[in-house]
Amino acid sequence: MTGGEGYYGEAVMDKFDKSFKWDSGSVEMHPQNIDVAVIRLKDRMDLSKGAKRILVAKGGTEPQKEMQVFGWGKTEGNNQEEDPDTLQFAEISWQEPKTCRARDYEFCAYGSSSGTIRDSCVGDSGSGVECTSSNGEKYLCGVVSMGPGPPNCGTTPGKYVKIGYPSVSEFILSENRSFAVALNAQMVLVFLLSMIKTVF
Incomplete structure (x- = not known):
């Protein structure tokens, strides 16, 4: 770079x-x-x-069950090859580590809305995952790392880096x-x- x-x-x-x-x-x-x-x-x-x-997760903080991911990556139109005109976001849920072969500093997540799978896609790498604390404060709990590419984004959980992982x-x-x-x-x-x- x-x-x-x-x-x-x-x-x-x-x-x-x-x-x-x-x-x-x-x-x-x-x-x-x-x-x-x-x-x-x-x-x-x-x-x-x-x-x-934005607040950043302190060391030892695990991602929550429900989160939001933001980004400018590919969208679902045209076999997931469309670039958005506006910032996109999706509600995602924590998944078992084995579903994306996550290492200890990563977590797996994806979501769905009205039967449609939602997850990050190509172009979202490096984008943030937002969690909400018990007192309602938003904080950065993850970063988009990798997952299936178009047209398969969301078919299996994506892989995210844990911001709260100590190192x-x-x-x-x-x-x-x-x-x-x-x-x-x-x-x-x-x-x-x-x-x-x-x-x-």
Whole structure:
């Protein structure tokens, strides 16, 4: 990766009115090759323009039974080959680890609505999975990793990285300490980039 540019604003394609950039030196990959990375942006994001901070699951936190996944990946039309014009989301449910051969730092999930299978698809990789705490706060509990490709997205559960897995949460925390990110005893605040369209 040599770098990239992202856009945000309205969750509608071609209506983004803010952008941000990064270069290859701004991307920190997980040292154990777990499918997660931290991107350091060159400029501050305008949090009044469709971007916001989100809590991140603390170490040891397991994903919930019911979650939401967001992204700009392929949709169900035309054998799952259509690109969406708006940000997509799906309600997904935790599944047994054996259903997607998840390792200890991953979890399996997919969902259904009115008999139609819902899950992430090609183009959603790196997007966030959102959980809700007992007091109603939203927090980042997973990241889309991999799963069946079109036209089979959703036929078996997709594979997601657990943000609360200790080495993942510690990695995110350590990468953000030098940027004066607000911390508390429970969680760390970072940017959720799943609501942003990126190009490489």
